Amino acid sequence: MTLPVARRIRWLPSQWPADAAGRRNMALLVQLRWIAIAGQLVTILIVHHGMDIHLPLTSMLVVPCIAALMNIGSLMVLRRRADITHAELFLALLFDVLALTTQLYLSGGATNPFLSLYLVQVALGAVLLHRWSVWGIVAASSLCAAMLSFAYRPLDLSDRLEGHLFDLHIIGTWICLVMIAVLVVLFMTQMTRNLQQRDSYLARLRQxxxxxxxxxxxxxxxxxxxxxxxxxxxxxxxxxxxxxxxxxxxxxxxxxxxxxxxxxxxxxxxxxxxxxxxxAGEARGEAPQATDVRSFIESIARDWRAAVPGMPLRSDFGPHDYPRIVADPVIRQAVTNLLDNAREAGATYVNMMVSRDSQWLHIAVRDNGRGFSPEMLADFGKPYRSSKGRQGGGLGLFLVVNVVRKLGGRVDASNGADGGAMVLLRLPFATLALDEDRHDD
Missing domain, CATH: 1.20.5 (Single alpha-helices involved in coiled-coils or other helix-helix interfaces)
Known part of the structure; x- marks a missing residue:
């Protein structure tokens, strides 16, 4: 049975692109909105019932309910998508600005000490949004704050609070300042870390x-x-x-x-x-064969023993059942490169160990050579990094790492406690196994 050379790579969920800073930042905005909802409810109840300041409870409680529905919708979107667009972050912040404006309008307008909470939205916008979007949040916050200076519902104060209004304003301003400081430190620190992870991911993509x-x-x-x-x-x-x-x-x-x-x-x-x-996809009349893992590995070992007579090579298989796979020539070449590299590193015997778990096929090449130097381990898989001192060396491991990475896997290198080196290939069955065997797993 032959299969076409060109095959579509299937990615596992754990291998989705790591550039999800927008998604993580939207999740933080959802958390911040939950905190705002809880803070609004507590503040409204304390002010209305504890301080004897009569507030329009029905109208003010509608805003937290709408914000809660907004959060539920945002969480449903986050479950279905791997990333969030810049426009969606902008609209989320704009919604928070309008929600804050509504609450301030119903509770004294510009005379409310919590007017400074607009700065939280501006600070978040400065971290999350592009330049034009940040100025959009600044303009919206400024216009809303200006509107609240002449259009608002005055507070209905009892007679005993008339002489203490300034003291209440000072206390409210202090509480607002503490809230802003805590929220900015907690959330902007995490958002900055998310953006740094995104930048690191983009740098890896460029490399x-x-x-x-x-x-x-x-x-x-x-x-x-x-x-x-x-x-x-x-x-x-x-x-x-x-x-x-x-x-x-x-x-x-x-x-x-x-x-x-x-x-x-x-x-x-x-x-x-x-x-x-x-x-290179240029062979005529030949194509990758559908075979089982054991036969594929044993054929690699058999061909290598024939090409390198006198070098002991043992193949060990774990006590597992292996699915049928597509015997891609690039995998054969990658494993052969590792065997050749072990021989050239002065090994007198080589072990090839094969095992699996639910998602991955593990192929380890272990030798008793001189092992990797600390510098080689730090630069493992980079071109022209070789311990053999040969011009142009290091390309074998470089090609192995990139071939496995293109298949959705990874390569790890280490030195044994008793000497020698081990290189472990992790290959996903999602890209290797035939469809019928993949479903069985």
């Missing part, structure tokens, strides 16, 4: 774009070299075939053995070139 451009250039060079090397290798195969039929060579067992070794080397080179062309 990945640079690395992938580097891979594209290398792929073009490799593909071109593979095409150019095909002709001389074919000529070598023809010449070696002719040599095997020459009487003077057939009569010498040593020469026959050497010719056979050269033919094996030519076949190995042709196999490598075929793999390069398949990875």
């Amino acid at each position: 990945q774009a640079v690395e992938e451009e580097h891979i594209v250039r290398m792929g073009l060079l490799a593909s071109g070299a593979a095409h150019e090397l095909g002709t001389p290798l074919a000529q070598l195969a023809v010449v070696l075939g002719d040599w095997r039929h020459m009487p003077q060579i057939r009569q010498d067992p040593a020469l026959v053995e050497e010719v056979e070794e050269m033919e094996a080397a030519v076949r190995r080179c042709k196999s490598i070139l075929t793999g390069i062309l398949m990875s």
Whole structure:
């Protein structure tokens, strides 16, 4: 059974893009609105019943109810979406400005000491919004505050409070100042952290774009070299075939053995070139095969043992049932690169350990070589970082990391406690397993 080379990558929920600062900031605005709703209810009840200041309770309680409905709608949106747009954040802040304006209008207008709460909305807008949107929040807050200076419902004060109005205003101003300070520190600190995480994510994306451009250039060079090397290798195969039929060579067992070794080397080179062309999507008449994990790994180990005779390689499989997968040539090449890297690092034996969990296939390559230096571990997967001191080294691990990353997986490297190194590939079944096996899992 053959499958087309081009396959659509399916992402797991845990692999969704990390650029969700807007979503996290909207969640913080929802939290802030819940705090505002609770604060309004407590303040209204204390002022109306405890301080004997008669407020329009029905009208003032409608605003927290509308804000609660707004929060419920926002939470429903947050559950369905991975990110929130800039316009939605702007409208959410504008709603809070209008809700605050309504409450101030019903409770004394500009004479209310809580007028300064407009500054919280302006400060949040300065962190979350673009320049034009921030000035929109500033303009809306300024216009609402100006309107409240002449259009508002006066407070209905009892006779015993008439002489203490200024004292009440001072106390309310102090409470408002403390609220602003606490809210700004708590929420703006978290929002700034969200924005920093977004900037870090964008920086990683830019770095990945640079690395992938580097891979594209290398792929073009490799593909071109593979095409150019095909002709001389074919000529070598023809010449070696002719040599095997020459009487003077057939009569010498040593020469026959050497010719056979050269033919094996030519076949190995042709196999490598075929793999390069398949990875580039240029192979004709060949496609990734549907197979099981054990057969796929054992075929990699068998081919590597044939290419590197004398190097012990053991394949260990955990006690699991493995689904059928698409045997992508790039995965074969990635694992082969790790085996070659272990041999070149001075290892005298290599272990390939395979296991799985509900979502991931784990392939670990463990050796007893000299291991990774601390600098190599810190720069693992970056191009031209190699412990072999060879010009152009380090590209093998660089390609492994990027191939696995493109498949939605990850690569981890570490040193063993008793020496040697281990590189662990984590590949998601969401991109490897066939549809029928994926549903079974």
